[in-house]
Amino acid sequence: MCKDCGCGENNGIVTKVFRVPAMMCGNCKASVEGATIGLPGVMSSEVDLPEKNAVISFDPAKVDVGTITKAIEATGFEVEGVRDAEHSHTSGGLLGGLKRLFK
Numbered sequence: 001m002c003k004d005c006g007c008g009e010n011n012g013i014v015t016k017v018f019r020v021p022a023m024m025c026g027n028c029k030a031s032v033e034g035a036t037i038g039l040p041g042v043m044s045s046e047v048d049l050p051e052k053n054a055v056i057s058f059d060p061a062k063v064d065v066g067t068i069t070k071a072i073e074a075t076g077f078e079v080e081g082v083r084d085a086e087h088s089h090t091s092g093g094l095l096g097g098l099k100r101l102f103k
Contacts, residue, residue: 013043015057015085016065020077023052031075039063039071055085 020032029047032054036045041062047054056068069079 012059012061013057014060015055016068017083017085018054018056018068018072019052019080019082020047020054020072021052021080022077023047023049023054025049028077032072032077035071035075036068039068042068057085 023029023032026049029049032047033045036042036054036056039058041059043057043059045054045056054072058068065082069082072079
């Protein structure tokens with residue numbers, strides 16, 4: 001559980017941002033998302049074309065960053081770097097709602 005907002009536990013799921021600067025169009029987006037979402041353990045794959053990033057959530061017990069990188073590169077795109085995704089407080093959670101209420 002997030003100590004700041006109280007949103008739900010990640011259940012071991014990891015989210016990474018893969019920098020893929022050559023992506024430019026909807027076909028690029030579809031290629032990268034399709035190549036990664038089909039991997040065992042990948043829970044979500046979303047490409048942000050303006051930022052040239054693929055944000056991928058996965059179970060590290062089933063797939064690793066190297067395998068995801070290879071899947072992206074198999075589509076013809078180079079992965080320039082990988083970083084941890086920033087935690088977003090979109091779901092909130094009960095504790096987060098209470099903290100916001102009493103601020």
